[in-house]
Amino acid sequence: MRTILSFFMILLFYASSSYVxxxxxxxxxxxxxxxxxxxxxxxxxxxxxxxxxxxxxxxxxxxxxxxxxxxxxxxxxxxxxxxxxxxxxxxxxxxxxxxxxxxxxxxxxxxxxxxxxxxxxxxxxxxxxxxxxxxxxxxxxxxxxxxxxxxDYPTDTLLAGMKMGRNRKTGFERYLTSWKSIDDPSPGNFTHKIDPNGFPQSIVKQGSVVKFRLGPWNGVRYSGMPNLDPNPYYSYELLLDDDEIYYHYELLDSSFISRLVINSNGIVQRVTWIDRMQGWTLYLTIPKDNCDTYALCGAYGSCTIDESPVCRCLTGFTPRYSQEWDILDWSNGCVRTAPLDCGKDIFVKYSGMKLPDTSSSWFNKSMNLQECEEVCKKNCSCMAYSNLDIRGGGSGCLLWFGEIIDIRELNINGQDLYIRMAASESDLLHSKQKLLMGLAVSFGVFSLCLVLTFCILKNKRKKKKHLEGKDDGSESGDNSECQKEDLELPVFDLGTVAIATNNFSEENKLGEGGFGPVYKGVLEDGQEIAVKKLSNDSRQGLHEFKNEVLYIAKLQHRNLVKLLGCCIQEEVLLIYEFMPNNSLDSCLFDQNQRKLLGWSTRFGIINGIARGLLYLHQDSRLRIIHRDLKAGNILLDNAMNPKISDFGSAKCFVGDETEANTIRVVGTYSYMSPEYAIDGVFSVKSDVFSYGVLVLETVSGKRNRGFRHPDHCHNLVGHAWRLFTEDRSMEQLDELVESYNAAEVLRSIHVALLCVQQCPEDRPSMSAVILMLGSADELPLPKEPGFYNERKLPPEHTFSHPVHSPNEITMTLLSPR
Incomplete structure (x- = not known):
């Protein structure tokens, strides 16, 4: 009996052991x-x-x-x-x-x-x-x-294998949020995330206020973390592709315990566990000193922790308010001591720097530093440039637009930053360089005068001759065929134009572009004119003026601005019909003027621009691609009829040519189609994309660039797409429009979304656009728009909008073929 009991006890033991x-x-x-x-x-x-x-x-x-x-x-x-x-x-x-x-x-x-x-x-x-x-x-x-x-839902800690960043297609974001206090794990007021605006950078915010930046990723480390070097325990990197932007790290030794945490005071720390010490050891911390405080020294102010005081203005800049600097308040930053002159500006190299805030930047991974400089030099809004990646001697291009914010000098592992400066502020510009630049500009102006003189002589002789212009050589396609046209351009006397514009007085000045100023004038017979004057030191204007002469002089349509003539006596001038209601952007984005744009007027503008583009793309003798269609280049006459203007960036297609590519990408970024902005490929569908953006702006009264919404970070195009997918498109209509035709509003938005689709082949032609706007037929469903996750502008970024001037940053970029 005892044996049997023991046997069962053993069975029970093994059974329980197996269960455990x-x-x-x-x-x-x-x-x-x-x-x-x-x-x-x-x-x-x-x-x-x-x-x-x-x-x-x-x-x-x-x-x-x-x-x-x-x-x-x-x-x-x-x-x-x-x-x-x-x-x-x-x-x-x-x-x-x-x-x-x-x-x-x-x-x-x-x-x-x-x-x-x-x-x-x-x-x-x-x-x-x-x-x-x-x-x-x-x-x-x-x-x-x-x-x-x-x-996917981190709290205050980033572990190995986790991602911190954003899915660019879905908008899903992973970021760290501090504990409220050391004893309260509820969400605190500090966040650590990857800012996707411009070139991605790591930032820490308190609420909506940026407290400090780790800076952009330079291929090795964050720019603001010079002490972060490769180590044998873990690897780290920031990945950026079409689908995602995220930072992550991976452990190389599984026994190594390390974590990245944002504490309740908003301090980011990496700590490691040391067994023999039975405690956490601090590996790095951000901020590490006062110079890591975001924008401590303001715009164009540089922070150096080893100096006292720590803030100083960069060379060529002076404190905006000297009395504030005297009491160590540097927040208003610095201003230039000499104004910029785009055609003569130079770039001064600053070494050993933490790169500035990149939220208003542009980047290209394939360019070298020389190409980067050329891109920045050609765009007057570009304030600085640098290599994107420091590995292997440097590669890629990073451009900054607007004021340069949050710079500091580093003792180790700093980067080179090239800042635009007035030539008078640096010894880097030698007299020989000045002479060469002057000769080049003079030769360019002289060449343009020869072209215009040739046109005038042909007009006087009334003989058919071919004007053979040499293009810039940067684009595929034989544009010389487009230039073999008879130009019958009336000639204006300089004295007549001077009297009409009150001797080009400031009171008559309408605005200014890369070519030079534009003036209003009144001829002796009472006709109002607009006069475009080529500045002596303009380089951008040479190409633009040539295009105007070669293209617009032969284009006649009620929705295109009319070129009346030219003048080459001492000054190089082009004379246009005057548009009394200025440009569309001056009406559409002004709070008071916007009220005057009722729905019927807006719908008429939408249709008029479409008819003008159809003429350019299909019905004119030259097939023209505008390449810079935007609200600032749409002028409005007495009856608010739209007229497309500014053909300085235009290109002509010949024969059966439908597409071309370029290494000279020109235009305004927020209106550019993806294939043009990224690969330099342009076609009539590039203009269609720009038209779609323009329609959405006309309907909403809001800009695509800089658009903000409390519920998301998409631009205006992305916002329109979200509303469309949720069947809420009427919310897109400008709140100042009191009376409207709902069917026309919805159809306009639907057509606009068809125009801004990612793939050029999916976008309609302008002839189809006009048919869709005027019919009641069912429209095809649009696909997701290009640049759906477009970056937003920082809150402090503003634009000025003089008439006849670009209403946004106009890009002249070199892109890979």
């Missing part, structure tokens, strides 16, 4: 039929992390979280219910049959959920040895489908 072993093997996973109660936990397979319930200094507040299992000091890295703590120790974690994790209180009420309901057949929750809590669907073969993971 099975439970131990399953401690990292729960299924639909299992749950975790307060006091129980999951432990990852390698024993690195544990999931369970915890309290801080307030025992009555219970949280579900993940912490290091092997670290003797309890260190929480993720919290589920940080907004809604449990009031007691009766919480339960379950996996629903729909594949969602839910946290229930004592009453069985749901206080937190992963909201990951799926069609899962066998959902399980598992704590991985990376610290990632996942919900997946496991089939009989052992394979699984991931439905949800805690790594």
């Amino acid at each position: 072993a099975q439970i131990s093997e399953a401690l990292d996973t729960i299924t639909v039929n299992q749950s975790i109660q307060d006091g129980e936990s999951l432990v990852s397979a390698g024993g690195t992390f544990e999931l369970g319930f915890f309290s801080t200094s307030v025992p009555s507040r219970r949280y579900l979280g993940i912490w290091y299992k092997k670290v003797t000091i309890m260190t929480v890295v993720w919290v589920a219910n940080r907004v809604t703590p449990l009031a007691d120790s009766l919480g339960t974690l379950k996996v629903t049959s729909l594949g969602s994790l839910v946290l229930l209180n004592a009453n069985g009420s749901e206080i937190w959920s992963s909201n990951s309901s799926t069609d899962a057949r066998n959902p399980v929750a598992q704590l991985l040895d990376s610290g990632n809590l996942v919900v997946k669907d496991v089939d009989g073969t052992g394979s699984s489908i991931l439905w949800w993971q805690s790594f």
Whole structure:
């Protein structure tokens, strides 16, 4: 009997041991039929992390979280219910049959959920040895489908393998949020994220205010973290492609424990666990000194921590308010001591710098530094440039527009920054260079005068001759064929034009572009004119003036501005018909003028621009691609009829030619089509894209560039797409429009979205656009627009809009073929 009892005791022991072993093997996973109660936990397979319930200094507040299992000091890295703590120790974690994790209180009420309901057949929750809590669907073969993971919803800690950044297609963003205090895991006021505007950079905000920047990624490290060098324990990088922008790091030694955390004071730290010390050791911290404070020295002010005071103005700049600098208030920054002169400006090299705020920047990965300089030099709005990547001697191009903010000098691992300066402010411009530049400009003006003189002589002789102009050579296609046209351009006497414009007085000045100023004038017979005057030192204007003479002089359409004649006596002038209602941007984006643009007027403008483009693309003797269609280049006559102007960037197609490419990308970025801005490929569909943007601006009264919405960070095009997909397109209409035809509004928006589709082949022709605007037929559904995740402008960025001047930054960029 005793033997039999012993036998059963042994069987019971082995059975219980087997059961315990099975439970131990399953401690990292729960299924639909299992749950975790307060006091129980999951432990990852390698024993690195544990999931369970915890309290801080307030025992009555219970949280579900993940912490290091092997670290003797309890260190929480993720919290589920940080907004809604449990009031007691009766919480339960379950996996629903729909594949969602839910946290229930004592009453069985749901206080937190992963909201990951799926069609899962066998959902399980598992704590991985990376610290990632996942919900997946496991089939009989052992394979699984991931439905949800805690790594997508970080709290204050970035672990190895996690991503911090944004999905560029969906807009989904992962970022760190501090605890409210050391004892309160609820969301604090500090965030650490990757700012996707311009070239991505790492920033820390307190609420909506930027506190400091780690800077843009330079291929090795963040620009503002010079002490961050490669090490044998972990690797790190920032990835940027068409789909995602994110920073991540990976452990090279699995026994190494390291984490990146933003604490409740907004300080970013990397700490490592040292077993022999049984404590966390600080590896790096940001900010490390006062110079890391965002924009401490203001615009064009540089911070040097080894100097006293730490802020100074860059060479060629002086404090905006000297009295404020005397009391160590540098926030208003510095201003130039000499104004810029785009055609003569130089770039001064500053070495050992933390690169400035890149939220209003542009970048190209394939350019070299010389190409980068040429791009910046040709665009008067470009204030600085630098290499994008410092590896291998440097590569890529990074351009800054607007004021240069948040610069500091570094003792080690700083970068070279080239800042636009007035020539008078630097010894780098030698007299020989000045002479060569003057000769080049003089030769250019002289060449243009020869072209115009040739045109005039042909007009006088009334003989058909061919004007053979030499293009810039940067674009495919034989544009000389387009230039073989008879030009019968009337000649104006300089004295007549001077009298008409009150001797080119400031009172008559309408605006100014890269070519020079534009003046209003009145001829002796009462006809009002607009006079475009080529500046003596203009370089951009030579190409533009030539295009105007070669193209617009032969184009006659009610929706194109008319060129009346020219003058080459001492001054080089082009004379146009005057548009009394100025440009569309001056009316559309002015709060008072906008009220005068009723819906019928706006719809007429939309149709008129379409007819003008159709003439350029199809019905004129020359097939013209405008390439810089925007609100600033649409002029309005007495009856508010639109007229397309400024053909300085235009190109002509001949024969059956439908597409060309260029290394000289010109135009305004927020109106550019993706294929043109990125690859330099342009066609009639490039203008169609710009037209679509223009229609959305006309409907809404808002700019595409700089558009902001409290619910998202898309530009105006992205906003229109979101409203369309949610069947809320009428919300796009300008709130100042009181009376409107809803069908026309909806059709205009629908057509505009067809025009801004990503793929050129999907966009309609202008003839189809006119038919769609005027019919009641059902329209095809648009696909996702190009540049759907367009960057937004920083809050302080503003534009001025003089008449006959570009209403936005006009880009002249070199792009890869």
